[in-house]
Amino acid sequence: MASGVPLQKTKTAVKRISSEEGWLNMASENESSGSKAVSDAPAKASLVNDPRVRAIFYQALLLAGVVWFFIYIFGNLNANRASQNIRTGFDFFGNTSSFDIGFTLIDYDRSSTFLDVLIVGFLNTMLVAVIGIILATILGFALGIARLSSNWIVARLATILVETFRNIPLLLQMFFWYFGVLKLMPGVKQSLELPLFIVFNNRGIVTPAPILSDNFNTVWIALLITIVAAFFVTRWANARQDATGIRPPAARINAAMIIGVTGAVWLISGASLNWSIPVLIGFNYQNGIHIPPEFLALLWALTIYTAVFIAEIVRAGILAVPTGQSEAAKSLGLKEGDRLRQVIIPQALRVIVPPLTSQYLNLTKNSSLAVAIGYPELVSVFMGTSLNQTGQAVEVVAVTMLIYLTLSLTTSAFMNWYNARIALTER
Amino acid sequence: MTDTKQGSVAFVRSEMVPDAPPPTSTQGVIGWLRVNMFSSIGNSILTLLSLYVIYVAISGVYAFTVTNAIWEGTGGAACRVENVGACWPYIGNRLTFFIYGFYPDTEYWRPNLAFAIGGVLLFLLATPQIPGKVITGALFLIVYPVVTYFLIYGGSFTGLLQVPTEKWGGLMLTLVVAVTGIVASFPIGVVLALGRRSKMPLVRSVCVVFIELWRGVPLITVLFMASVMLPLFLPEGTNFDKLMRALVGVTLFTAAYTAEVVRGGLQAIPKGQFEAADALGLNYFQATMLITLPQALKIVIPGIVNNSISLFKDTTLVSIVGLVDLLGAVRAGTATGTWSAPTIPVTGYLFAAAVFWVFSFAMSRYSQYMERRLDTGHKS
Known part of the structure; x- marks a missing residue:
C-alpha cells in the first residue's frame, strides 16, 4: 500500500x-x-489493512526466510563436509589430543583428551579473567578518583594515562609488553633477583610456592567460618546503627576475629606452612611457581586497558551524584572519608555498576587475544590447535562460542540482579 | 562621620587607608600551588611523587626516542649496539610497507585518491555547519564504497591494473577494514534496532538472538568463524578471499553493536513523536523514515563514533587471521633477518601506537564535541 x-x-x-x-x-x-x-465493509477494514493479519504475514515471511537460510547453509555444509571427508559429531572430545600445553592448572599431558584441552583452556581463560578483573577494578577506581582529585598534577597525570592507553589497540599493547618488554628481559643466568626470593627473567617470574601440610584444611575452614561470621557482625552493626545511631566498631571486631581465631586454630592444629624457594639448577629454575611471560603480558595489558575504561566509568558515576549531596553531607558534619563512603559512593555505584559489568565482560572476551602471543587459553588451545588437529571447524567454533555466550549471559544475569538490589528505593 | 567630627579630632584620618594587597601565600603562582598542589601533607606527598613519576617517564622516553636513538643506517646492524634506543631507520626504510603493504608502488595514487575522497566526504558529513547531509550521507554510504572498490581493486572496465587483495596491506588495509565495517554495518544495525523494537514477537526475537549472539562472543572467534566456517556454508567451489571473509565477520559483529546504539537513540525519543506520526496517518515506513529515525540517528552520533573507535582499534585482530594490517606489517617487519635488533620491536610498536592513537584520539574528541553540541541542557 x-x-x-x-x-x-x-x-x-x-x-x-x-x-x-x-x-x-x-x-x-x-x-x-x-x-x-x-466503502465495501463499513464496520470492518479489509484484511489487507488489518495490522494483526499483516503482522502474521510478515512474521511468516521472516520465518520462511530464516528456515530457508538454515536449510541452505546446512545443505551446503553437509555437501562440503562429505566432499572434503570431514567427520561430524562430538565424539572427537574422547580422542587423545597428542599435543602439549605449556601452562595448565589441572593435570594434563599428550595422552589427555580434547575434553581435557577444553577444560584446560577454559580454566586458563578464567584465571586471567578473574585476576584481571580484580586488578583492573582496583586500578580503575584509583585512576577514576585521581582524575577528579583536587590535586592538579595528580588529576593531569591520571588524564594523560587514561587518554594514552584508551586510544591504543589492546593487541598492540599486548605485543608491546610481550615482544618489546618481557622478551627482552635478561636470560635465565642473569635473572633479576627481586626481594622475597622472586626471580624475574625472560621466561617469566618464578615465585616461592607454599607447601601446606595435610591438616592445613582446618585453617582454611576456620578462615571461611570467621569470614561468614564477619558478614553477620557487619549486618548486626548496621542494624544497631539504624536503631540507635551509634555504630559498633564492626571493622575492628571482624579483623580481631578473623586474624585471632584463624591464627589460634593454626597454632593449635599444628599445621605447617613451608615455602619452596626457586633455585637455579642447570639451565632453569626449579621449585616455586612459574608464571610464564605470556600470562604476565596478557594480564598486564588487559588490566591497564580495562582499568582506563573503568576509570572513565567511575569518574562519570561520581560526577553524576549531585553536588547538593556532597554539600549536605558536609553540613551534617561528616568527615571526608565518611562523606565518600556513606554518601557519594553508594549513589555513584548505581550509575557505575551497569557499564562496569560490560567492562568485565569485555575483559573476559578480550582475553581471547592471547592467541596472538601464545598463552594457552580457550581460543588458543581449542579454536586454534584443536581445530587444526580435528578439522571439525563447525563443532569446535560452536562449542567455543557457546562457552563465551554462557559466560556473557551469566554475568549479565548476575549483574542485573545486583543492579536491582542496589537500585534506588523510593519511599 | 560628619565633616565637623573629622575636622575636630586631629588623630582621625581624613581619607581611607588604601587596600592592603592580599597575602602573597594566597595569590599568584604560590597561591595557586598551595591550593592545587600542596593543600595538605598528603597532597604534597602525592604531588612530589607524581612529579618524580613524570620526571622518570619523560627522561626515559626522551633518552629512548632521542638521545640514545639511532637515526641513520640501512639495516639492523646499525642498531645492534649496547644501550641502544629507538631504531628510527627501520621506520623510514619500511614506511611504504607500513602504509600500503605489498601494493605495487606505481599504483600508490589509487589508494591515496580513494582516501582523499573519503576524507573530503567525511569532513562534509562530520561538520554540523555544512548543509546537505542527506546527499553527502548517500554519497558516503552508497557511492563511495563502490568507487573505492573499483579504484583500489581495479580490473574489469576501469582499465586499471588489477591488484588482488592479498597485496593490500598496512594502514591502507586497516582503513579499508574499518571503513567497510562502519559503512556496511550501519544499515544492518539500523534494521536490527528497528526489529528489536518491533511489536511482532517473532521479528523481535530473531533480532534479539542475532544481536546478543554477536555481542556475547569475542571478535576473534567471529573472525575465526568467518575464516574457517564461512567457506563450508557456501556452495562448493565458491571461492572467497581472506579479506572478504574478515570483512563479513567484522561487519556482522559491528552491526550488533550499532544496533544497540541505535536502539538507545530510538528509546530516547519521546513517545509523543511516535504518537504524533500515527496521528498524522503516516504508515510505519513513513513514520520511521521521516519522524523517528532522523531524530534517533542525530542523537546517536557520539555513540556511533565511539563504536567506530572500538572497531578501528579492533581491526588489528585481522592480523591474527593472516591479513597484513598496520600492526601485522610492523610485526612482519620485526621478524625479518635484515632488521633484527633488540629494540626494533619496541620502535615498530611505538610507531604503530602513535598512528592508532592519533586516529582514535581525533575521533574521541569529535565524539565529545558532538555530545556537547547535541546536549540541550535538559534531559528527557
Missing part, C-alpha cells in the same frame, strides 16, 4: 511546514485511500 506517492507528498510537507498545500494534499490522499477501503 505504501507506494511512492504519499511518501513524496509527506516529505514536501515535512520540509515546508509553512506550505499548507502539502498538508492538505496529504490529508486528502489518505482520506481517499481510506474511504476506498472502508
Whole structure:
C-alpha cells in the first residue's frame, strides 16, 4: 500500500511546514485511500489493512526466510563436509589430543583428551579473567578518583594515562609488553633477583610456592567460618546503627576475629606452612611457581586497558551524584572519608555498576587475544590447535562460542540482579 | 562621620587607608600551588611523587626516542649496539610497507585518491555547519564504497591494473577494514534496532538472538568463524578471499553493536513523536523514515563514533587471521633477518601506537564535541 506517492507528498510537507498545500494534499490522499477501503465493509477494514493479519504475514515471511537460510547453509555444509571427508559429531572430545600445553592448572599431558584441552583452556581463560578483573577494578577506581582529585598534577597525570592507553589497540599493547618488554628481559643466568626470593627473567617470574601440610584444611575452614561470621557482625552493626545511631566498631571486631581465631586454630592444629624457594639448577629454575611471560603480558595489558575504561566509568558515576549531596553531607558534619563512603559512593555505584559489568565482560572476551602471543587459553588451545588437529571447524567454533555466550549471559544475569538490589528505593 | 567630627579630632584620618594587597601565600603562582598542589601533607606527598613519576617517564622516553636513538643506517646492524634506543631507520626504510603493504608502488595514487575522497566526504558529513547531509550521507554510504572498490581493486572496465587483495596491506588495509565495517554495518544495525523494537514477537526475537549472539562472543572467534566456517556454508567451489571473509565477520559483529546504539537513540525519543506520526496517518515506513529515525540517528552520533573507535582499534585482530594490517606489517617487519635488533620491536610498536592513537584520539574528541553540541541542557 505504501507506494511512492504519499511518501513524496509527506516529505514536501515535512520540509515546508509553512506550505499548507502539502498538508492538505496529504490529508486528502489518505482520506481517499481510506474511504476506498472502508466503502465495501463499513464496520470492518479489509484484511489487507488489518495490522494483526499483516503482522502474521510478515512474521511468516521472516520465518520462511530464516528456515530457508538454515536449510541452505546446512545443505551446503553437509555437501562440503562429505566432499572434503570431514567427520561430524562430538565424539572427537574422547580422542587423545597428542599435543602439549605449556601452562595448565589441572593435570594434563599428550595422552589427555580434547575434553581435557577444553577444560584446560577454559580454566586458563578464567584465571586471567578473574585476576584481571580484580586488578583492573582496583586500578580503575584509583585512576577514576585521581582524575577528579583536587590535586592538579595528580588529576593531569591520571588524564594523560587514561587518554594514552584508551586510544591504543589492546593487541598492540599486548605485543608491546610481550615482544618489546618481557622478551627482552635478561636470560635465565642473569635473572633479576627481586626481594622475597622472586626471580624475574625472560621466561617469566618464578615465585616461592607454599607447601601446606595435610591438616592445613582446618585453617582454611576456620578462615571461611570467621569470614561468614564477619558478614553477620557487619549486618548486626548496621542494624544497631539504624536503631540507635551509634555504630559498633564492626571493622575492628571482624579483623580481631578473623586474624585471632584463624591464627589460634593454626597454632593449635599444628599445621605447617613451608615455602619452596626457586633455585637455579642447570639451565632453569626449579621449585616455586612459574608464571610464564605470556600470562604476565596478557594480564598486564588487559588490566591497564580495562582499568582506563573503568576509570572513565567511575569518574562519570561520581560526577553524576549531585553536588547538593556532597554539600549536605558536609553540613551534617561528616568527615571526608565518611562523606565518600556513606554518601557519594553508594549513589555513584548505581550509575557505575551497569557499564562496569560490560567492562568485565569485555575483559573476559578480550582475553581471547592471547592467541596472538601464545598463552594457552580457550581460543588458543581449542579454536586454534584443536581445530587444526580435528578439522571439525563447525563443532569446535560452536562449542567455543557457546562457552563465551554462557559466560556473557551469566554475568549479565548476575549483574542485573545486583543492579536491582542496589537500585534506588523510593519511599 | 560628619565633616565637623573629622575636622575636630586631629588623630582621625581624613581619607581611607588604601587596600592592603592580599597575602602573597594566597595569590599568584604560590597561591595557586598551595591550593592545587600542596593543600595538605598528603597532597604534597602525592604531588612530589607524581612529579618524580613524570620526571622518570619523560627522561626515559626522551633518552629512548632521542638521545640514545639511532637515526641513520640501512639495516639492523646499525642498531645492534649496547644501550641502544629507538631504531628510527627501520621506520623510514619500511614506511611504504607500513602504509600500503605489498601494493605495487606505481599504483600508490589509487589508494591515496580513494582516501582523499573519503576524507573530503567525511569532513562534509562530520561538520554540523555544512548543509546537505542527506546527499553527502548517500554519497558516503552508497557511492563511495563502490568507487573505492573499483579504484583500489581495479580490473574489469576501469582499465586499471588489477591488484588482488592479498597485496593490500598496512594502514591502507586497516582503513579499508574499518571503513567497510562502519559503512556496511550501519544499515544492518539500523534494521536490527528497528526489529528489536518491533511489536511482532517473532521479528523481535530473531533480532534479539542475532544481536546478543554477536555481542556475547569475542571478535576473534567471529573472525575465526568467518575464516574457517564461512567457506563450508557456501556452495562448493565458491571461492572467497581472506579479506572478504574478515570483512563479513567484522561487519556482522559491528552491526550488533550499532544496533544497540541505535536502539538507545530510538528509546530516547519521546513517545509523543511516535504518537504524533500515527496521528498524522503516516504508515510505519513513513513514520520511521521521516519522524523517528532522523531524530534517533542525530542523537546517536557520539555513540556511533565511539563504536567506530572500538572497531578501528579492533581491526588489528585481522592480523591474527593472516591479513597484513598496520600492526601485522610492523610485526612482519620485526621478524625479518635484515632488521633484527633488540629494540626494533619496541620502535615498530611505538610507531604503530602513535598512528592508532592519533586516529582514535581525533575521533574521541569529535565524539565529545558532538555530545556537547547535541546536549540541550535538559534531559528527557
